[in-house]
Amino acid sequence: MTPERFLALLESCGADLGRWPDAERDAARALLERGPADLLAARAEAAALDRELDAHAIAAPDALLIDRIAGAAMSSAPHAKGGAQARRARSWWRAPFPSRAGWALTGLAGAFAGALVVSAALGDSYPPAAADWQKRGTAFSDRAADWSEE
């Protein structure tokens, strides 16, 4: 590998050789082992940028979101409406001893019911929040239905 090619890959793929093309990784390692100061300095600079990029982390999904998305996918697929796939999905979600997904939905329903009780107790101050929650759930269902028509 030429130093020029090394620098080009450094500029495009960053300092971690694991992200470099498979076919060029060994040649890059061999070049680095010879210890050229300019390439090592360039690699340190690329590593600094990599560290900055890594600060842009995305929050991992929680169990509630996983359950919501799995449930929405299974309940909205069109071909599943009358098929065995849908029946299995529906029975799973209506199982008498719900799985974690079932409990999560039960929890959501409980929270919603609780919000209504609090809302009723406090008069008309809080219904908008409950309505927003309901509207958001409907928006997801509608979006899924759009796909079902494809």
Add this chain to the structure above:
Amino acid sequence: MNDDDPDAELLARVGRGEPRAVREMVERKLGRLLSLAERLLGRRSEAEEVAQEVFVRLWKQAPTWQPGRARFDTWLHRVALNLCYDRLRRRRDEAADDDVAEAEADPAGAPDALLEARQRGQRVARAVAELPQRQREALVLQYYQQLSNSEAAELMGIGIEALESLLVRARRSLRERLAAEPRRNDDA
């Protein structure tokens, strides 16, 4: 789909209509999809909607999946990318004037280290969001999603040289933006 596709077995179970397999698949892939969509769209809520739409499609198409071509993970990225493109196009059409990279308010009372890490992340997120769209796509696919150059290039419909060129420009631009930002703050 390749024979050594790590998702093949689970995908077959999804295709047979096993609801638990769907949940397992969501558990396995949701983080990756959110990582892609949130970095491209800049909004968590939209990223979640995109991810949901991807899984609706998966549930619908898994029974008729034809193995032998792309890896399943690549197919998943293709679908998610298309959904992100649709939304970005719609945004341009609507000429939305809100700042997609606007940082969320910092939580009051967060420990200093946590706050600092959060601010660093928001600073990078803003810089990534300001990149031209194709540069941002290249960076997200190759760096953050850790796809190979050939997979990323294929998804973007370009050659490997073009991808490398986009990556070089993206990284140079980010280096400049990130170096410039503290100076802008000092000036304020």
